[in-house]
Amino acid sequence: MTPPLRTGRVAPPPHPHRGATALSALTTLTAGLATAGARRRRPVTEVDRTVAVTVGAVTRPCRDVAVLDLVGDGDGDLPAWRPGAHVDVELPSGLLRQYSLCGDPADRRRYRIAVRAVPGGSGSAQVHALTPGTRLRLHGPRNAFPLATAPAYLFVAGGIGITPIAPMVRDAHAAGVEWRLVHTGRDLASMPLSDELAALAPDRVLRRPDDAGGPPSAGALLAGADPEAAVYCCGPPPMIEALRAALPAGQRFHSERFSPPPIRDGRPFTVAIAGGPEIAVPADRTALDAVREVRPDVPYSCRQGFCGTCHVRVLEGTTVADPAGPGRTALCVGRAAGERIVVDLGR
Numbered sequence: 001m002t003p004p005l006r007t008g009r010v011a012p013p014p015h016p017h018r019g020a021t022a023l024s025a026l027t028t029l030t031a032g033l034a035t036a037g038a039r040r041r042r043p044v045t046e047v048d049r050t051v052a053v054t055v056g057a058v059t060r061p062c063r064d065v066a067v068l069d070l071v072g073d074g075d076g077d078l079p080a081w082r083p084g085a086h087v088d089v090e091l092p093s094g095l096l097r098q099y100s101l102c103g104d105p106a107d108r109r110r111y112r113i114a115v116r117a118v119p120g121g122s123g124s125a126q127v128h129a130l131t132p133g134t135r136l137r138l139h140g141p142r143n144a145f146p147l148a149t150a151p152a153y154l155f156v157a158g159g160i161g162i163t164p165i166a167p168m169v170r171d172a173h174a175a176g177v178e179w180r181l182v183h184t185g186r187d188l189a190s191m192p193l194s195d196e197l198a199a200l201a202p203d204r205v206l207r208r209p210d211d212a213g214g215p216p217s218a219g220a221l222l223a224g225a226d227p228e229a230a231v232y233c234c235g236p237p238p239m240i241e242a243l244r245a246a247l248p249a250g251q252r253f254h255s256e257r258f259s260p261p262p263i264r265d266g267r268p269f270t271v272a273i274a275g276g277p278e279i280a281v282p283a284d285r286t287a288l289d290a291v292r293e294v295r296p297d298v299p300y301s302c303r304q305g306f307c308g309t310c311h312v313r314v315l316e317g318t319t320v321a322d323p324a325g326p327g328r329t330a331l332c333v334g335r336a337a338g339e340r341i342v343v344d345l346g347r
């Protein structure tokens with residue numbers, strides 16, 4: 001799986017401090033489907049905590065994709081989650097990678113992730129090398145891509161972007177809400193999970209491999225879509241941007257993409273760490289990347305500003321493009337308004 005770094009949320013949650021605070025806000029957004037015919041569900045209380053798991057079954061349902069069950073250690077339940085949630089997985093090397101949960105939220109004994117092997121991807125290579133019995137630590141789950149109330153859904157997934165979408169489809173189906181799924185990919189052999197979803201309702205699932213007609217246009221992805229449907233898309237940035245541009249004004253659109261947002265019109269600046277060194281941030285790099293070269297212990301998770309993990313206090317200077325709120329900066333996306341900021345890594 002391409003490491004599914006997250007972005008494009010329609011309603012970024014407030015997250016003035018650490019991830020735990022953000023999670024509380026997100027839980028409210030994932031309170032469930034309240035449409036006619038939808039079942040009422042108790043709200044999930046998501047907790048940002050460290051969870052010990054052991055790798056259980058490992059399957060390879062299609063080319064380059066490993067599906068892993070991560071079984072909770074001990075007798076207790078794993079923390080609850082809702083469709084769209086992800087966990088941060090601490091890999092054996094110490095790398096931290098985010099993966100969407102694609103299993104059944106009702107199964108509180110295990111989480112399931114599906115990971116595509118990315119050429120040159122150190123995280124995905126480590127995941128593919130995991131074997132049953134390996135113990136891991138997770139953080140989360142967190143939800144930056146919550147399924148909100150809607151009268152109908154159109155789900156669009158590009159390749160391994162099916163992972164957060166799959167539990168959404170099952171949820172909508174179980175709740176009796178109208179839904180359709182379009183899944184694209186290079187070929188059917190590289191498109192996991194949607195064959196299982198097609199078993200729920202074959203006429204609602206369109207599996208659209210590029211080798212049978214080329215990459216679909218946004219118009220083709222949206223063909224026949226209910227104008228009232230909320231559109232949920234996870235895939236590569238070009239797919240998301242094309243859909244966003246093609247949708248009629250007012251139609252609800254929620255997306256999650258695989259990579260951090262590009263740096264647009266970046267200018268170089270300096271981050272001075274209080275009591276520490278001054279670090280030059282080039283125009284085409286984030287402060288987080290530059291700081292971590294000197295301080296690799298600085299934590300991060302989403303790399304897109306919303307999780308709160310990299311938020312720190314700004315002691316001098318101001319920032320732009322910054323979701324962290326007054327007096328703070330998200331090192332992963334915030335940039336100095338001037339030439340220099342001073343930050344407190346003590347947070």
Ligand code: FES
Binds near residue numbers: 299300306310
């Ligand atoms: S806010 Fe999540 S890593 Fe920066």
